[in-house]
Amino acid sequence: MLPPGRIAVVIPSYRVTRHILGVIAGIGPEVTRIYVVDDKCPDGSGALVRNSCADPRVRVLEHDENQGVGGAVMTGYRAAIEDGMDVIVKIDGDGQMDPRLIARFVAPILRGEADYSKGNRFFDLEQIRAMPTVRLVGNALLSLMTKLSSGYWDLFDPTNGFTAIHAGVARHLPFNRISRRYFFETDMLFRLNTLHAVVVDVPMDARYGDEVSNLKISKIVTEFLVKHSRNFVKRIFYNYYLRTMSLASIELPVGLALVVVGAVYGIVHWIESARAGVGTPAGTVMLAALPILMGVQLILAFLADDIASVPKRPLHKTAGYERLPCNE
Known part of the structure; x- marks a missing residue:
């Protein structure tokens, strides 16, 4: 029934x-x-x-x-x-x-x-x-x-x-x-x-x-x-x-920034090494890889927070919600 x-x-x-x-x-x-x-x-x-x-x-x-x-x-x-x-x-x-x-x-x-x-x-x-x-x-x-x-x-x-x-x-x-x-x-x-x-x-x-x-x-x-x-x-x-701020609000932009910085740093130094005909130093590779790895970790943390934030409480159960005017 x-x-x-x-x-x-x-x-x-x-x-x-x-x-x-x-x-x-x-x-x-x-x-x-x-x-x-x-x-x-x-x-x-x-x-x-x-x-x-x-x-x-x-x-x-x-x-x-x-x-x-x-x-x-x-x-x-x-x-x-x-x-x-x-x-x-x-x-x-x-x-x-x-x-x-x-x-x-x-x-x-x-x-x-x-x-x-x-x-x-x-x-x-x-x-x-x-x-x-x-x-x-x-x-x-x-x-x-x-x-x-x-x-x-x-x-x-x-x-x-x-x-x-x-x-x-x-x-x-x-x-x-x-x-x-x-x-x-x-x-x-x-x-x-x-x-x-x-x-x-x-x-x-x-x-x-x-x-x-x-x-x-x-x-x-x-x-x-x-x-x-x-x-x-x-x-x-x-x-x-716009509506709220949380740890996820920081994780995403910082993660993206670290990935971009690491990628740009690595590409620039790889091009310079290629032009000079020498191998890229291990320290330079690590300096490029570290921010990329940290950025990916932060982006994954943001996705985990986003997945966990799927709405769970029905909206129409909120007191007085149904009585608000129709939104055109």
Whole structure:
């Protein structure tokens, strides 16, 4: 049995007319409201749902311009918050996500154990074999980048779009600044970390049918690398210098400085020795190696502190947090 709570489901709708009615039909009675967001779908999926779906829980929202999956989800979030929902689940309309798992995603949030839950298709090693190799390798690489940029070192499968969030936390997200396209799921993790929200992975199986994915991992790795680097710098600044100071705030810059100084010193003297045709003295090598080794040690210490600082206390349990106004 789930703890009591009003559950909403948001379904971004773009070129999913073959599957979306089946997805809606599979959503169980535990859900209070279903928001289908037609993101200027050229196939008219919003009209299809409005004309063919008799489920009274369904509300169709339509965009005048395509805003991407992130924009569609933000529209659904706003509607769910306005309607007084407690937990908001996001699933895709292409049939890759099993609606029967909704209860599994909302349970840790309703029990007060997490603020946000997301799917993890890598939990069952046997199920991983069903995942295409390119997608498997791409997700592994993206997961590593996400750990660095978001600060959630215990999470995997960052592009998984099966998620649930407490409405009291969702209202504090900067809706107008979250990435609108394929970087949406990973940018959400970065934004949640800046709020110190608790995020958990929910094991799920990978499902692949006749749906066509618009996400080509091989084409977005470079773009994602740039955006992850930007978010990493912003997260470090926000969490270690703007909001608070700790030993980790000293370890990172000192460690980086020592590595740079040691590397520059070593390279300069190696070039001078090469030009002179003589071997580099052992003392010079040690003077170059020592700061590099010390710097690496400090950087590793910073990473250990960063891993240990993953949020553990659910944000929505903070007294009075839910009553603050929605952050646009």
